[in-house]
Amino acid sequence: MPHTEHLSKQYDIDLDTLRSRVLQMGGLVETQILQAIEAFATGEAGLADGVIRNEARVNALEVGLDDVCGHIIARRQPAAGDLRMILAISKTTTDLERVGDEAEKIARMAKQIRERGPVPPPRLADVKHMADTALAMLRRALDAFARLDVAAAAAVIRDDRLIDSEFRSVMRQLITYMMEDPRTISTALDILWIAKALERIGDHSKNMAEYVIYIVKGTDVRHTTIEQVEREALRSPGGER
Amino acid sequence: MAREADRERAVEQGAEPRKAEIRGLNFYYGEVRALKDLNMVVHDKHVTALIGPSGCGKTTFLRCFNRMHDLYPGNRYQGEIRLYPDDVNLLGQEVDPIEVRMRIGMVFQKPNPFPKSLYENVAYGLRVRGERSRHAIDDKVEQALREAALWDEVKDRLAEPAFNLSGGQQQRLCIARALATDPEMLLFDEPTSALDPIATASIEELMRELKHKVTIVIVTHNMQQAARVSDYTAYMYLGEIIEFGLTDDVFFRPKHARTEDYITGRVS
Numbered sequence: 459m460p461h462t463e464h465l466s467k468q469y470d471i472d473l474d475t476l477r478s479r480v481l482q483m484g485g486l487v488e489t490q491i492l493q494a495i496e497a498f499a500t501g502e503a504g505l506a507d508g509v510i511r512n513e514a515r516v517n518a519l520e521v522g523l524d525d526v527c528g529h530i531i532a533r534r535q536p537a538a539g540d541l542r543m544i545l546a547i548s549k550t551t552t553d554l555e556r557v558g559d560e561a562e563k564i565a566r567m568a569k570q571i572r573e574r575g576p577v578p579p580p581r582l583a584d585v586k587h588m589a590d591t592a593l594a595m596l597r598r599a600l601d602a603f604a605r606l607d608v609a610a611a612a613a614v615i616r617d618d619r620l621i622d623s624e625f626r627s628v629m630r631q632l633i634t635y636m637m638e639d640p641r642t643i644s645t646a647l648d649i650l651w652i653a654k655a656l657e658r659i660g661d662h663s664k665n666m667a668e669y670v671i672y673i674v675k676g677t678d679v680r681h682t683t684i685e686q687v688e689r690e691a692l693r694s695p696g697g698e699r
Numbered sequence: 700m701a702r703e704a705d706r707e708r709a710v711e712q713g714a715e716p717r718k719a720e721i722r723g724l725n726f727y728y729g730e731v732r733a734l735k736d737l738n739m740v741v742h743d744k745h746v747t748a749l750i751g752p753s754g755c756g757k758t759t760f761l762r763c764f765n766r767m768h769d770l771y772p773g774n775r776y777q778g779e780i781r782l783y784p785d786d787v788n789l790l791g792q793e794v795d796p797i798e799v800r801m802r803i804g805m806v807f808q809k810p811n812p813f814p815k816s817l818y819e820n821v822a823y824g825l826r827v828r829g830e831r832s833r834h835a836i837d838d839k840v841e842q843a844l845r846e847a848a849l850w851d852e853v854k855d856r857l858a859e860p861a862f863n864l865s866g867g868q869q870q871r872l873c874i875a876r877a878l879a880t881d882p883e884m885l886l887f888d889e890p891t892s893a894l895d896p897i898a899t900a901s902i903e904e905l906m907r908e909l910k911h912k913v914t915i916v917i918v919t920h921n922m923q924q925a926a927r928v929s930d931y932t933a934y935m936y937l938g939e940i941i942e943f944g945l946t947d948d949v950f951f952r953p954k955h956a957r958t959e960d961y962i963t964g965r966v967s
Contacts, residue, residue, distance in 0.1 A: 469964070537951070538951060538962055539959060540963050676951065
């Protein structure tokens with residue numbers, strides 16, 4: 459990616475501001491997940507309510523960012539790397555908004571679970587571990603976007619397998635738990651929804667990492683294998699880049 | 700060897716037949732080397748755009764195709780521009796530049812109709828070529844004006860002076876004049892830079908129609924125009940072709956940092 463400035467300083471300012479706002483949205487969404495998981499772990503209803511209320515802020519950021527993208531396209535007719543950046547930002551904000559939705563779901567499930575009683579520690583530990591993995595993926599995807607680091611993005615894409623595997627493990631354990639004691643089915647199903655939400659957060663982080671490769675390399679690696687992704691990430695560019 | 704590889708790569712880039720092939724083209728204004736070892740393909744019945752900053756050699760390159768530089772002393776060509784299907788080197792000493800300009804027409808930045816009637820502007824090239832039949836000239840004039848999307852606007856006033864037309868109409872008249880001799884290629888040198896946006900859009904639409912009949916090479920400073928109208932784009936800088944390829948690729952995923960810097964408006 460070029461490190462030189464545009465002839466128009468305002469264009470540089472507009473793009474830098476846009477990138478910063480995406481990272482701000484990422485930060486807000488991270489906080490939403492952390493607080494939703496904390497609400498699940500502690501049973502604190504106030505935390506869950508806070509996450510549910512803040513969802514409107516996440517949605518507003520998505521709308522605002524898409525609006526800015528549209529204006530830049532109209533005014534600047536971006537080409538090449540600039541165009542790919544703007545398209546990728548529009549998609550990234552959609553994925554971040556969906557992550558926000560998942561955080562809200564976790565908060566609602568947390569409230570529902572706590573109304574029935576405390577969650578056994580082993581189940582808490584399973585979900586906490588998955589949450590740590592999902593959060594790490596999200597942070598690393600946002601970091602890869604900030605630094606336009608394709609190697610880091612490829613690593614996030616590879617790690618999606620990990621969180622998928624964790625989800626399957628949690629699901630097996632919950633099934634066993636439900637079979638042992640049918641009175642726990644309602645809570646177990648709610649915990650399963652939380653685990654599913656965390657698995658979806660992993661998927662969205664993977665999407666965001668794919669967009670980083672698209673921005674830098676100009677190649678759309680969605681719906682390809684991890685081996686093809688890593689080959690593309692390592693591919694040296696032609697010409698003078 | 701490296702230049703041969705460039706040429707082969709250029710040919711491989713399109714599956715479409717070639718109309719022209721530029722091989723090792725150098726051009727000198729006296730002792731000044733303005734074009735440096737150009738290698739490129741012009742695909743038949745497609746639009747190829749030449750873009751680049753002022754002074755990069757776009758117009759110099761364009762004017763090689765129809766031997767315009769012959770009109771001024773001290774200019775010198777080196778290399779070849781081969782025209783297909785007859786595989787003739789346009790720059791060869793044995794090739795008549797007048798004959799070249801019959802086969803390769805040119806439209807300039809500022810509309811330049813002759814101080815004659817609309818009819819005579821379009822008929823002029825036919826008369827120079829020796830056409831005497833009034834009937835044949837009438838048919839050709841109508842055909843050319845239709846192809847230039849001007850016939851319906853002027854059919855009832857062909858005897859009027861060409862200068863009575865608006866700027867956009869004059870430019871279309873110049874296109875009709877070029878089309879009258881059934882050229883194989885049309886060269887457009889910033890054809891819309893003197894026109895308003897509506898006239899510009901009509902010329903661009905005309906180019907889209909014309910390319911099904913005639914190969915087009917266009918020089919333009921307007922990158923969005925190049926992106927809109929062309930199938931292939933060559934980015935030039937300081938007399939060299941830095942990058943050539945499908946317009947979609949050059950504008951979305953350029954291979955060279957210099958190309959990216961130019962089309963995104965960056966200083967380097």
